[in-house]
Amino acid sequence: MDQLVSSAAMATIDSDAQLQYKIPGLSLMETAGFKIWASLAAEIHKEQHLVFLCGGGNNGGDALVVARLAFDQGYVNQVCILIGNHISPSCAVQREIIQAYGLPSIMLGDEISPQVTRALLDAGVVFDGIAGTGLKGPLQGISKTLVALANKSKALRVAIDIPSGLGDMISPDEIHFLADRTCTLGLSKAAFYHPLSRNDCGQIEILNPSFPARLLENVQAEGKLIDPKEVKMHALSSAAFKNSRGHVAIIGGSKSYTGAVRLSARAAFSSRAGLVTLFCDQEVFQLAATESPSVMVKTLSENDDFSPFNALLVGPGWGKGRESLLEKLFLTKKPMVLDADGIKAYANLLKDKKRPPHGPLLLTPHLGELRELAFSVFGDQALSLGKQDTPEAFFSMTRKLSRELDAILIMKSSLVHIAGAADQLIVMEGLNPSLGVAGSGDILSGIIAALLGNGIELAQTAVIGSAIHQNAGRLAHEELGYYDSETLLGFIGKAVGEMEQ
């Protein structure tokens, strides 16, 4: 598990390492540069043209150390592009060193020269040391122009510490360096994990330039990154049988959406549910009853009794106009997973200022549903959630929403963000676009419902359920490349089996 921290928290560690622990800034910078180069050198050929974009702060100083180490190892085909009016003391030292070495460098003023344009477009590798934790607001001036040009280059793009232009208080909509690799220093940064940022950081590697372990351990983190492969769950007792493995009621399925509930039901069985009963509209009954022999299928009515069930999954393929029924379902106080049209119905209740009391509640919105939900609670300020908002706003508003609704949120994008399961936001990165397929969300909600039905605690359910989904997607991708959701179902049991301990 990696801690995700703000730039401000990382900058504090940097200064505490120097002030409290007496480690010279230049020594941290040298080690940072050394580790960055050591992690990359084997992948870069000596013939490749290296371009180093070096700001005037310590991030630029790091880049200059990398340039020098590369030069010493025979990577002489390189140029350092120097920008910035305010040069930090350590960066000034590094500039003197590269001058003494005779490394090729170009000092830029306010405008790009043709030489720099050519260097960037011809580059094999571009190192971005324009700005790191010290960036204040969206990129301006020559930094912005350089980044725009670098982004057009076909080179391998390596960001030092942070792709320049990304930051806690900066929307990922603003221009930033598009990195293939990010060598981040000390701890990973929360700003990488806005839904629209992560893809632009490429492969992230965490390198410690000898920051004291105590400082790193005691940091106030914004979030934590959990690797789905490391998530474990208890194996079932060998005496378990269908009546002890939880009975899940799925409430959903309408004339226009007949498939979602069937996917959820099958996913629930593969995630160890013992019994599944589906409550659907009349129009779906025949199809579901014929095609899902393991599922008990009933026509949904106002008078259904949900007391025998261990967990309810409400919403897949449900259609519109379900608000009053949802209120009744909340009154059962049963552990509930709310998905898709169930979330929309809940948002409508909230817009009408209704806050129905509920039992343990877990919601699985995609970003559009999340915005609708947040809008119904916070109004216009939620309209940019997960889009033009900043990482800081995304992290704080989703946590606030989870608290307001007294519910755990599992937010689905190319990442999974979980709010309410821990003090910090939990992030899981599958980095697996094959999971972004129609029906994948219905499968996730079925998995989660099965775990709730098994009596697994709410917060753990969120983490384990998301990990099962990610791991099943990984296994399916390894074997098949791309697939449909029916095929994905076949990998859930295997993922569960691998996670059992």
Ligand SMILES: NC(=O)C1=CN([C@@H]2O[C@H](COP(=O)(O)OP(=O)(O)OC[C@H]3O[C@@H](n4cnc5c(N)ncnc54)[C@H](O)[C@@H]3O)[C@@H](O)[C@H]2O)[C@H](O)CC1
């Ligand atoms: N102790 C060390 O030596 C270590 C530092 N590390 C690296 O240092 C940076 C943080 O350095 P800092 O000097 O505080 O700031 P930056 O270099 O990130 O950025 C300042 C740089 O950017 C310019 N700037 C600020 N805002 C803008 C803007 N909106 N548009 C354009 N330019 C802007 C400002 O003028 C400065 O030139 C950290 O990220 C590490 O990479 C290592 O941790 C090793 C130890």
